[in-house]
Amino acid sequence: MKRFMDLPELDTGLVRELVATAKHLEKHPHSDALRGKVAGLLFMNPSLRTLASMQAGMAQLGGSSFVITPGQGSWGLETRPGVVMDGDAAEHVREAIPVLSQYCDVLAVRNFAKGKDLAEDAADAVIRRMADLSPKPFMNLESAMTHPCQSLADWKTLDDLDVPANEGRFVLSWAWHPKALTYAVPASTLNMAAQRGMKVTVLRPQGFALPGSVMATARALASKSGGSVFETDDVAAAMDGAHVLYAKSWCAPSAYGNPEADAALRASLREAWCIRESFFASARADAKFMHCLPVRRNVKVADEVLDGPRSVVVRQAGNRLHAQKAVLWKMLVDKE
């Protein structure tokens, strides 16, 4: 595996193999397999879990890593091709990526959506151009439209919890957030659940349906895997018999790139769409609460849920370490 860009572009058998490797590495965390190997970690945006778990993962496998954060200790980086660089950015990824690739054995990059133009972000082209510039194995640490490390960890978490694949009911629920967030995690999560073969429902208020292209991709994955994808704004209907509620906020496609318009659309939704225990009234008694983190407590999700027995958010984050080590293992040790 030379690239880890998005789960749907991997054969589902390979995804299952990565999850199995992650389970193995959870039990046997230490190795010298990556002795002398270096991961280059380029963060165009903030991180806690990804930054810490990539560094810890490399160390536990016997290797090491360096971190570059443009604009904080490193030069601002330009990503647009052909541009006249007379703005803030002093360096272009056209140089930075091949240069950094020479200093490492795997390059891993985070680059969020700009959130201005939906068609541009939906193409997820920036991270692919960056990957194309790297002669070394390349990992996507969250791009405009996907967060495959999170989704691989979430897949493992569902396995760990014995949530069934084909009969498992998975609800991806919108939640209120003070900012207009983009689609990387909701799209990635939706695709993961669909690719795993689950009965997936997207629960969201009117006006906050995910973009049609996102829903279409998920439906295509579900039709291959034996799963299904529905959407609704009815909490009780969505949660009926659910195994999992996965909360995330996202912006309205109609207001993409216009945070004020998005805020107006959301204004009346704050109270109703803070995830509380009452959301689970029609769910299975043992239904789980999932979230990728970070989460704003008592804004997006109430303390009663996060501190209660349903919440598996810390376990999800723990699986980030094992999942990413599995990817590193497949790229650098057990190559094919």
Added chain:
Amino acid sequence: MKRFMDLPELDTGLVRELVATAKHLEKHPHSDALRGKVAGLLFMNPSLRTLASMQAGMAQLGGSSFVITPGQGSWGLETRPGVVMDGDAAEHVREAIPVLSQYCDVLAVRNFAKGKDLAEDAADAVIRRMADLSPKPFMNLESAMTHPCQSLADWKTLDDLDVPANEGRFVLSWAWHPKALTYAVPASTLNMAAQRGMKVTVLRPQGFALPGSVMATARALASKSGGSVFETDDVAAAMDGAHVLYAKSWCAPSAYGNPEADAALRASLREAWCIRESFFASARADAKFMHCLPVRRNVKVADEVLDGPRSVVVRQAGNRLHAQKAVLWKMLVDKE
């Protein structure tokens, strides 16, 4: 040892054992004892010595570390329980601490006093709540009311210099500083000297007595150790026969949380309370000058002292490395 939070809560025999281990590790700095082990370093506030020496210490023992600095490359972190998180902080320590604990073998955290409410800071509750959230060994890298890594290093420095314990005269002196600083280092230093059994004098101008609770804790420690604790505003009396002057600035308890009021109280003290060679007129000829660093030259302490033979500030900082390695050793290698 599962936690390293504050010297006074450790048995003095254990403190002496840690100092002895630090002396051993100074002579034998390298080891493979922590091969594959990872320290998670969470800095809510700036650092130079602690950041560098924790990373160097882990590396010299064969392990490694990652650094998280909320607000700089990582999400801002909320520490207050039960809060509605609609401000700047995107993540709560309630998630961040257990998550990071999963990526490391020891979690070490710096979190300074907020400096708003004396009772709140004096309780030093934030760092303890953070420790309670971590299933892994936990180190305090300076909290609202204590800096135990510094105090352990200072204890070793006093031993290195053959400053006697029970008959040693230790002066903790206030010094002028442009900002209203909090009590972590003065309280920690005072307690360390009292716990070591020294004859301790707190030298400070009128209005800058340490809070009563801080003095009471130190007196209790001294009564156990055979030491003593006095306070005065008379430089010559305080320094009479002194082995050590340890300089630090702190704010007036009466003006806590009110920097303008504190600045007014300090306004006339700048000239007299910049530590100069003249402070040592009544001290032992070989009296030493100590400071935790960073120090503002010619504001808090004159060049003539810092560049003269009394100053052991660089040695103190060097002992940070050995002291912290001793703590890591006791937590991760020679556990009890």
Added chain:
Amino acid sequence: MKRFMDLPELDTGLVRELVATAKHLEKHPHSDALRGKVAGLLFMNPSLRTLASMQAGMAQLGGSSFVITPGQGSWGLETRPGVVMDGDAAEHVREAIPVLSQYCDVLAVRNFAKGKDLAEDAADAVIRRMADLSPKPFMNLESAMTHPCQSLADWKTLDDLDVPANEGRFVLSWAWHPKALTYAVPASTLNMAAQRGMKVTVLRPQGFALPGSVMATARALASKSGGSVFETDDVAAAMDGAHVLYAKSWCAPSAYGNPEADAALRASLREAWCIRESFFASARADAKFMHCLPVRRNVKVADEVLDGPRSVVVRQAGNRLHAQKAVLWKMLVDKE
């Protein structure tokens, strides 16, 4: 070798030995020679290549490193001697350097020119005072007047490309840039080419001649090495038969410390002094384009050059890793 401060102060034989070691380490990148050894990296200014390659280089040699960035996670650092520190900086290099030296086996520091006073910057005294404060081996990662890691890598790049030493024609060309940049890289590059014995031409518009002291040093180096140093504002004459064009921007000595005046001097030069393929009309057909990076595309250099076959900028950056590892090797392994 206890210090690596500037190529011209090293015997040319030693420079060639370092280049040979770099070539060896390029072929045999991994080693355990620095097991347990730590590099302290102090960056007073931004970095991408240097930061990443120093960390990767230490790791590939079996060691590790820590990074301190004053003002970003660490205290602001004062460098001026004797100053009353009542400004932003909380700590002085007089403490910080000896303290950090205790935590590492080699200390490497970046500290750019202040760009205010030409005489002060030209003396390059700050980095030397910092080196004098360190009892450990010390590397200059770019100071006010030189960037020796870059120059050593560039020397190796010229060797790799079989650009002849004594008969090689090397053009250091000014290029337009939106900011008034200082002389570290142009002076270091000019000296490197002169010390290597090349026929060097400094190509720059009227008013942008390098300071007389910079030119004099280069001429002295050329007279020892059998090279030569000319300067002109005539592109075709400078480039006649050239093997290499090395682009860099720098400020006008007459406007040093006055960015507005410098901007006025540069205002009319933007179009003509963006390096394009047309610059190479009179050069050798296989003439190479070099640049230290970062570079502003289509401002300083056109895409057609950077993306064309002449450009060796990525290779130069790759050689940073090998060159710095050679310096580390000479300091910490194969000491003399």
